[in-house]
Amino acid sequence: MLEDIWSRFSIGREDHIIVQLQNGEVWELTNCRRFRRDDKSSLNYDYNGHKSSFPCLDGYIYDKSKWQSTVVTEWDLVCNREWFGRLIQPIFMFGVLLGAVIFGYLSDRAGRRLVLWSTSIGIFLFGVAAAFTYDYYSFMIARFLLAIAASGYLVVVFVYVTEFVGMKSRTWVSIHLHSFFAFGTMMVALTGYFVRTWWIYQIILSTVTVPFVLCCWMLPETPFWLLSEGKYEEAQKVINTMAKWNKTRSCKLSELSSLSCHGPAGNKPSEVEKHSLSDLFYDCNIGTRTLTVWLTWFTGCLGFYCFSLNSVNLGGNEYLNLFLMGLVEIPAYIFVCFGMDRVGRRSILIFSLISSAVASAVMMVIPKDYHVWFVVATMAGKFSIGAAIGLVYLYTAELYPTIVRSLAVGSGSMVGRLGSIMAPFCIYLSSVWIFTPQLVVGSLAFVSGLLTFTLPETLGKPLTTAWEETEKESNSGKLLPTTNNTELENTAVISPGDSGPNK
Numbered sequence: 001m002l003e004d005i006w007s008r009f010s011i012g013r014e015d016h017i018i019v020q021l022q023n024g025e026v027w028e029l030t031n032c033r034r035f036r037r038d039d040k041s042s043l044n045y046d047y048n049g050h051k052s053s054f055p056c057l058d059g060y061i062y063d064k065s066k067w068q069s070t071v072v073t074e075w076d077l078v079c080n081r082e083w084f085g086r087l088i089q090p091i092f093m094f095g096v097l098l099g100a101v102i103f104g105y106l107s108d109r110a111g112r113r114l115v116l117w118s119t120s121i122g123i124f125l126f127g128v129a130a131a132f133t134y135d136y137y138s139f140m141i142a143r144f145l146l147a148i149a150a151s152g153y154l155v156v157v158f159v160y161v162t163e164f165v166g167m168k169s170r171t172w173v174s175i176h177l178h179s180f181f182a183f184g185t186m187m188v189a190l191t192g193y194f195v196r197t198w199w200i201y202q203i204i205l206s207t208v209t210v211p212f213v214l215c216c217w218m219l220p221e222t223p224f225w226l227l228s229e230g231k232y233e234e235a236q237k238v239i240n241t242m243a244k245w246n247k248t249r250s251c252k253l254s255e256l257s258s259l260s261c262h263g264p265a266g267n268k269p270s271e272v273e274k275h276s277l278s279d280l281f282y283d284c285n286i287g288t289r290t291l292t293v294w295l296t297w298f299t300g301c302l303g304f305y306c307f308s309l310n311s312v313n314l315g316g317n318e319y320l321n322l323f324l325m326g327l328v329e330i331p332a333y334i335f336v337c338f339g340m341d342r343v344g345r346r347s348i349l350i351f352s353l354i355s356s357a358v359a360s361a362v363m364m365v366i367p368k369d370y371h372v373w374f375v376v377a378t379m380a381g382k383f384s385i386g387a388a389i390g391l392v393y394l395y396t397a398e399l400y401p402t403i404v405r406s407l408a409v410g411s412g413s414m415v416g417r418l419g420s421i422m423a424p425f426c427i428y429l430s431s432v433w434i435f436t437p438q439l440v441v442g443s444l445a446f447v448s449g450l451l452t453f454t455l456p457e458t459l460g461k462p463l464t465t466a467w468e469e470t471e472k473e474s475n476s477g478k479l480l481p482t483t484n485n486t487e488l489e490n491t492a493v494i495s496p497g498d499s500g501p502n503k
Contacts, residue, residue: 032056032079055080066318068196075136084136089309089424091140095147097417103152104410111225112160112406115152117216120209122149127206131199155413159406162397163222164242174397175333175340178390182333185308185326193319224402277411279404292451293396293408294415296349299448300389302419302426303356303441307382309427310437321375328379332386344459345395346452349388353449356384360442364435381438385445389416398458 020026028035028051035051062073072078077085099119107115126146133139158177165173188205195201223242226235243249281287311321339348359381366374393409400408429436 066196067198070198071136071139074198075139077136086424086428088140088143090421092143092147093305093417093420093423095144096151096420097414099148099151100155100410100413100417102148104155104406104413106152107156107159107406107410108225108404111221111229112156112163113216113219113221115156116160116219117213119149119153119156120212120216122146123153124206124209124213127209128203131202131206151413151417155410156406158393159397159409160219160222162394163224163402163405172337174394175337175390178386178393179330179333182326182329182386185329186323189319189323189326192322224405228402277407280400280408280411289399289455290408290411292448292454293392293399293412295444296353296388296392296448296452297396297412297416298419299353299441299444300385300392300419301416302423303360303381303385303445304389305420305423306426306437306441307378307385309423310378310430324375324379325382328383329386329390332383333390335383336387336391340391340394340459344457345391345398346455346457349391349395350449350452352384352388352391353445353452356381356388357442357446357449359384360438360445363438364442381441385441388445395455395458398461399455 017029018026019029026037028037033056034054036054037051056079060076060078064073067073071088072085075081075084103115103119123146126142126149130139130142130146133142158174161174161177191201191204195204220238220241221234223235223238226232226238280290308322308325311318311325336348336352339351359377363374363377363381366377368374392412396409396412397405423437426437426440
């Protein structure tokens, strides 16, 4: 078995064919260059004599059996321009990183609703613009801006849902957002199967945001953010509307004891404290927590994209492999939903990380002839890492107070996108050794799983609004809920069985 593993190292020799012209010249032809041998009598495949090298100046012929048109064929991103093609995914992920930081910060300043609307508009505009670009550089710029907008939307929508839904349904609603991400992956595979022209494919995927762009103005701002900004009257109106929809009693913000320090309800404090990334290292305990959470984000995103991007190397139909990589996430999120509310967030996260490490190790010892088992092990790894990345959004939001919650999720997503940027390079390194992605992901997942033991459990605990509550949690090992947290979250509960107001 060990011989089988080490035999997967790449030899690194480029295949070529030998042709002899009518004038007696002998040429070696490869995909990107052609070589003329000085010795016209040598027709052996292996030739060690002197030969002259010439680039391909007559254009390229592409295999169109799978794709009619791609960005590679559009701008000849092959041979000496191949590295331009390899930069597309890392630069996109770098844009995702910047978007997580920028919009995580802006949502804590300008509000969740405004950022959701602006980023959804950006996804549509930049997505369509990428389809109509006239050269490689304009395409990269459009894709980079698309990545920034898409990342900002993804980060803020999880914070928005977390702050709008109470403890009763927070887990299911937050994780179901990831389920739609998995459905999106499957739709990407299906769209790619039926649409083989890249710019049509790009337009189709960009138009899915149109319904949300038209309806986003109807969404209210979250009461948690309004409270953090001292906008008590607006928060009261939102809470009253939520109570009406849930057919429950509304709470009066003026009666919540923890608000008394700010003055009567309806009076905004004279100055609202602003926060920065350094606040995620509020003290030693919080700083250690932040580093552990960041490592978990990095590992989750690296593993998630390594398993997804490597699906084209599994053999068989690439579209089917990608579809299966999305499909396996659905049971992973169902597992997370049931497990988090019964066993706890921390325990399920540890189990998922360790399981992905085990799956990666198993993939490295499966003989290359056992293709089906290798696919099964890959799906098991994607199941585990998908569960981890699906959980970490909600878990991160619950570990930090309202004043820096978007910043915490945004910074975690930023670090995670570093893993996303590294994922394509891990896949490229599989040309040196085919198991490089599994080795890197498995090692990091195992270390992250062990470090997650140091994080507190948040199951059944209300969201904190200030550092004092989080500090008590760190010192005592459990959260000491305040009056406004419990009362507000009881009002904010949106149960799947609840019905809306009578028409």
